[in-house]
Amino acid sequence: MNKTINMIVAGPRGKMGREALALIERTEHFRLVGCIDRKNDGMNLRDLEGMPAFDAPIFTDATEAFDQVNADVLIELTNPHAGYHHAKQALIHHVRPVVGTSGFSTDQLQELEELSASNATGIVIAPNFAIGAILMMRFAKEAAKYFPDVEIIEKHHDNKLDAPSGTAVKTAQLIQEVREKHKQGHPDEIETIEGARGADVDGMKIHSMRLPGFIAQQEVVFGMSGQTLTINHNSADRASFMSGVEFAVNEVMNREDFVYGLENLME
Numbered sequence: 219m220n221k222t223i224n225m226i227v228a229g230p231r232g233k234m235g236r237e238a239l240a241l242i243e244r245t246e247h248f249r250l251v252g253c254i255d256r257k258n259d260g261m262n263l264r265d266l267e268g269m270p271a272f273d274a275p276i277f278t279d280a281t282e283a284f285d286q287v288n289a290d291v292l293i294e295l296t297n298p299h300a301g302y303h304h305a306k307q308a309l310i311h312h313v314r315p316v317v318g319t320s321g322f323s324t325d326q327l328q329e330l331e332e333l334s335a336s337n338a339t340g341i342v343i344a345p346n347f348a349i350g351a352i353l354m355m356r357f358a359k360e361a362a363k364y365f366p367d368v369e370i371i372e373k374h375h376d377n378k379l380d381a382p383s384g385t386a387v388k389t390a391q392l393i394q395e396v397r398e399k400h401k402q403g404h405p406d407e408i409e410t411i412e413g414a415r416g417a418d419v420d421g422m423k424i425h426s427m428r429l430p431g432f433i434a435q436q437e438v439v440f441g442m443s444g445q446t447l448t449i450n451h452n453s454a455d456r457a458s459f460m461s462g463v464e465f466a467v468n469e470v471m472n473r474e475d476f477v478y479g480l481e482n483l484m485e
């Protein structure tokens with residue numbers, strides 16, 4: 219039998235937070251001990267339509283939450299500003315964060331890595347929890363060894379705060395490990411409208427679409443003379459992320475280090 223894992227969820231009323239609460243409810247050894255929300259308007263989680271009936275306390279202050287509740291893991295699903303603060307407070311209190319929130323800067327990631335080391339507390343930051351997205355990134359890295367010209371097109375719902383997506387940034391970083399820096403396209407190309415060629419990472423391009431109707435989709439398009447190769451991943455619902463959240467929570471319990479990307483926890 220698995221040991222019970224006590225959890226705090228940050229962002230419980232959000233689209234991902236709600237899925238995380240449902241995951242906790244259906245997983246025998248997961249237990250919700252608290253939530254961190256932006257506001258506490260007296261509304262209990264059980265008052266919200268479609269939410270599992272938990273009695274866990276809701277905190278608006280992360281420090282207070284970690285001081286008052288005995289938690290093993292923080293599931294962080296808010297926004298880059300709040301998420302960074304929550305993850306930091308969790309590490310300071312020796313609570314292991316599992317972070318889905320995207321949009322952290324390189325400096326913030328480094329600070330969290332240092333804090334994880336100085337507190338000997340594990341943290342998993344997953345730019346994408348969906349197994350298909352992890353495989354898309356792995357296949358893209360493999361393909362980049364043979365196709366050095368590549369552009370990433372990510373498509374998300376129009377409530378997304380960060381661009382490019384965490385997944386696109388991570389994909390570009392994995393490709394960077396095998397691709398030599400070089401400028402793509404015509405050497406003399408000019409943008410007649412600024413931004414037309416997208417964001418630039420060592421000469422490869424990232425394009426971010428934001429439209430209602432999308433949840434999360436990414437295409438990694440490779441090209442060489444006479445052929446193109448497209449690797450496409452689509453999350454059609456947010457439940458697609460939850461097996462990855464479950465996996466990360468179980469794994470982080472055995473870690474005392476900083477892990478950036480679920481692929482680092484897979485064989």
Ligand SMILES: NC(=O)C1=CN([C@@H]2O[C@H](COP(=O)(O)OP(=O)(O)OC[C@H]3O[C@@H](n4cnc5c(N)ncnc54)[C@H](OP(=O)(O)O)[C@@H]3O)[C@@H](O)[C@H]2O)C=CC1
Nearest residue numbers: 229231232233234255256295296300318319320345346347
């Ligand atoms: N790694 C992955 O696989 C995935 C990651 N994500 C990422 O997860 C994050 C959440 O996404 P999503 O659920 O779609 O976003 P939502 O906007 O639906 O939810 C975010 C929630 O966080 C709350 N919130 C905002 N500020 C704070 C705060 N200071 N303290 C506590 N709660 C706060 C919001 O409250 P309010 O509405 O009142 O502001 C809202 O309920 C994003 O960064 C997204 O990119 C999303 C999908 C998959």
Ligand SMILES: O=C(O)C1=N[C@H](C(=O)O)C[C@H](O)C1
Nearest residue numbers: 320345346378383384385434
């Ligand atoms: O905001 C989202 O929705 C998503 N965010 C993550 C990202 O930035 O890559 C993961 C997934 O794409 C959904």
